Amino acid sequence: MSTPWDVHRLPRAAGKTFLVTGGNAGIGYFTAEQLAGTGATVVLGSRDPAKAQAAMLSIRSRIPDADVRHLLLDLADLASLKSAVDALDVDRLDAVVHNAGVALDHPPRRETKDGNELMFGTNHLGHFALTHWLAPRLKAAPAARVVTVGSFAAKSERLDLDDLQSTLDYRPKRTYGRSKLAQMYFGFELDRRLRAAGSSVLSVVTHPGGALDSLTPSRPPVHVRTTGERLRGLPAALLVQGKEAGAWPAVRAVLDPQVSGDELWAPRVFGLRGRPHAQTVKDHLADAEVAARLWEASRDLTDADPSRPLT
Numbered sequence: 001m002s003t004p005w006d007v008h009r010l011p012r013a014a015g016k017t018f019l020v021t022g023g024n025a026g027i028g029y030f031t032a033e034q035l036a037g038t039g040a041t042v043v044l045g046s047r048d049p050a051k052a053q054a055a056m057l058s059i060r061s062r063i064p065d066a067d068v069r070h071l072l073l074d075l076a077d078l079a080s081l082k083s084a085v086d087a088l089d090v091d092r093l094d095a096v097v098h099n100a101g102v103a104l105d106h107p108p109r110r111e112t113k114d115g116n117e118l119m120f121g122t123n124h125l126g127h128f129a130l131t132h133w134l135a136p137r138l139k140a141a142p143a144a145r146v147v148t149v150g151s152f153a154a155k156s157e158r159l160d161l162d163d164l165q166s167t168l169d170y171r172p173k174r175t176y177g178r179s180k181l182a183q184m185y186f187g188f189e190l191d192r193r194l195r196a197a198g199s200s201v202l203s204v205v206t207h208p209g210g211a212l213d214s215l216t217p218s219r220p221p222v223h224v225r226t227t228g229e230r231l232r233g234l235p236a237a238l239l240v241q242g243k244e245a246g247a248w249p250a251v252r253a254v255l256d257p258q259v260s261g262d263e264l265w266a267p268r269v270f271g272l273r274g275r276p277h278a279q280t281v282k283d284h285l286a287d288a289e290v291a292a293r294l295w296e297a298s299r300d301l302t303d304a305d306p307s308r309p310l311t
C-alpha cells in the first residue's frame with residue numbers, strides 16, 4: 001500500500017528542475033517555496049525582476065540551501081517567449097507549473113502586446129506558446145510534467161468558440177472564467193495527445209480552490225498580513241483557504257508518482273479547501289471536440305503547437 005500524501009513531508013527531488021510561472025507572488029510563490037524545500041532547482045518565471053528577487057530572498061530565508069533562480073517571463077508578450085526560454089540556463093526541465101494569471105474585475109476590455117484579449121491572451125495563449133518553446137527541455141527529462149492551474153470558476157463557464165477574444169461581448173468575470181476553462185481544455189487535450197503518441201511527458205490539470213490573501217501566512221516583503229486582516233478573514237476559512245494551501249494541488253501534481261493526466265487535482269472539501277485529491281473529469285470539461293477546436297484556434301493565434309515538439 002502506498003503512504004498517504006503529506007503536504008508537509010514532500011518527497012525529495014534533488015537534481016530536478018521546476019519552472020513556476022508567476023512564482024513571485026500568491027499561489028505561485030508558495031508553489032515555488034514548497035518545491036524548493038524538496039532540494040530541487042526552482043526557477044521563478046516572473047516579468048518583474050525586483051519582485052522575483054524579493055521572492056527568492058524570502059524562500060532562502062526559510063530554506064537556506066534553496067536553489068532558486070529567476071527567468072524573465074512576460075506571458076502577455078508572445079514574441080518574447082522564445083528568447084525568454086533561450087535564457088533558461090538548464091538543458092532539462094522536469095516540470096513547468098502554468099500558474100501565472102491575470103484577473104480583471106472591471107471594464108474596459110484590455111489587450112496584450114499581440115492584440116489578444118488580456119486574460120485569454122496571458123492565461124491561456126501565453127502558456128500554450130510557452131509549452132511549445134519549453135518542449136525540447138521537457139522532452140530531455142525522463143518523465144516531465146506540464147501542470148496547468150485552472151479554476152473552480154471554469155466549471156460554470158462555457159467557451160464561445162466564435163468569440164474567444166470577447167470582442168462581441170466582454171464581461172470581465174466571465175472572460176476570466178473562460179480563460180481558465182481554456183487553460184483546462186488545453187491541459188486535458190495535451191494529455192490526450194501525449195498519451196496517443198506514447199510520450200513520457202505527463203500533462204496534469206489542477207485548481208487551487210478558493211485562496212484568499214487574508215488567510216495566507218505572511219512572507220515579507222512578498223506578502224504581509226496584518227493581525228486585523230487575519231482576524232477579519234477567519235470566518236471565510238470555513239469555506240476557503242490561504243494561498244499556501246492553494247499551492248498544494250499543483251505541488252502534488254509535480255511530485256506525486258501516483259498522479260495521472262486524466263484527473264483533475266483540487267482541494268478535497270467541496271473543491272474549495274483542504275488537501276489535494278483527484279476528481280473525475282466530467283461534464284463540459286471532458287468535451288474533447290471543443291478542446292480540439294480550441295487547440296486549432298490557439299495554434300493559429302500563436303503560431304505555435306506544443307504537441308508537435310513534445311510528441
Ligand SMILES: NC(=O)c1ccc[n+]([C@@H]2O[C@H](COP(=O)([O-])OP(=O)(O)OC[C@H]3O[C@@H](n4cnc5c(N)ncnc54)[C@H](OP(=O)(O)O)[C@@H]3O)[C@@H](O)[C@H]2O)c1
Nearest residue numbers: 022024025026027073074075076099100101150151210211
Ligand atoms: N486565488 C484564488 O482563489 C484562485 C482561484 C482559482 C484559480 N486561481 C488561479 O491560480 C493562479 C494564481 O493565482 P493567485 O491568486 O496567486 O494570483 P496573484 O496573487 O494575483 O498572482 C498572479 C501571478 O501571475 C503573475 N502574472 C500576471 N500576469 C503575468 C504576465 N503577463 N507574465 C508573467 N506573470 C504574470 C503575477 O505577476 P506580477 O506580480 O508581476 O503581477 C503574479 O506572480 C492563477 O492562475 C489564478 O487564475 C486562483
